[in-house]
Amino acid sequence: MSQSSAPRFTGADLLAPTAFFLGALLLAAALAVGPIIGDRFRAIPSDVDVTWVADGSSSSRILDRCSLNAPTARVLDAQVQQRRRIVVVRPSDADIVTFQAGTSLGVNRYVVDGKSVKAKDVCAEQTLAATIDRVTLDRSTALTSGTSEVQFDDKKGAVTIPERRGYTYVFPYGVEIGDRPEYFDVTTRQSVSLLRAGTETIEGRATIHFTATTPDTDLSQFDTRAVITKPASWFGTFPNVAPTQTLTATLHHSSQRDLFVDAATGVVVDERVTVSEEYRFADSAADRSQALANYRLVNIDATFTGDDRSRQDGAAAAAARQRPVTLTTVTAPIVFGVLGVAALAGGVYLNRRERDSADR
Structure with missing residues (x-):
């Protein structure tokens, strides 16, 4: 008794189904690669290491720190x-x-005296101010998500900043920051409005220009180092004020900051800030005469602009952050989509050819 043999599939028979399967797989990958993988690259990178260097304007003026121990205050032009x-x-x-x-x-x-002199030859104290700011951010929104503390004095511990709001060093991918964004100013420990001022191309990158104005703030409310108590003669000469009379002045800070944020990635490509710090007499002294009320002693008066290297590094960081997102959300879906359609078309062609062969 003879047994009927089961039909066997040849390699040619499997070509069309394989092409259909591969095409469907590639089309599914084209749809999924962006949402699944691309979103991960939009998060703030975990390997950020950025150095920003800004030179002060030629009109910068600084209080000579060594004059604090001299008979009179001295303000100098400085680099x-x-x-x-x-x-x-x-x-x-x-x-x-x-x-x-x-x-x-x-x-x-x-x-x-009209001559440029090395800082160390004028005063050994060449560092005018220094801070260490630690802030934990949400990697998607770039907003504070956890602790924030700032060390203003190297002889004291860091100060905790409760309920810190606003952006400082980085923005979210796509710069989606809502209708009322804020900037957090580290020096005055406050959040101020962040206003959009236009757009500008910097080092080949399209940036959004934001401005943030920090209002006049008396820093003595935070820091005892922002208070100077000296004889009146140290500050100058005032009508009806004895040279030996003790006067107290406190340090006031205000600033105007311009941020140029990469429109695609949220990386700060360039930054410019005008800082104005001056000592003013406390109200108890200023109320006694108009001369005391109008007195201003410059501590820092300068505009800082990022140098060429900082701008180039900022643009390079923006390009590096955008590259994997573009690859996974644009390039890869297009490639997978084209290959998927080609595979499906090939499957249709092979299937028709097999049918034509069977009909002959």
């Missing part, structure tokens, strides 16, 4: 520079990232 380095520290994970930003303001040269 100043601000440096900031941002690195990622713990805690950081898939959802949060902690930035540590160390910022210092130093003087390189003074102008004394």
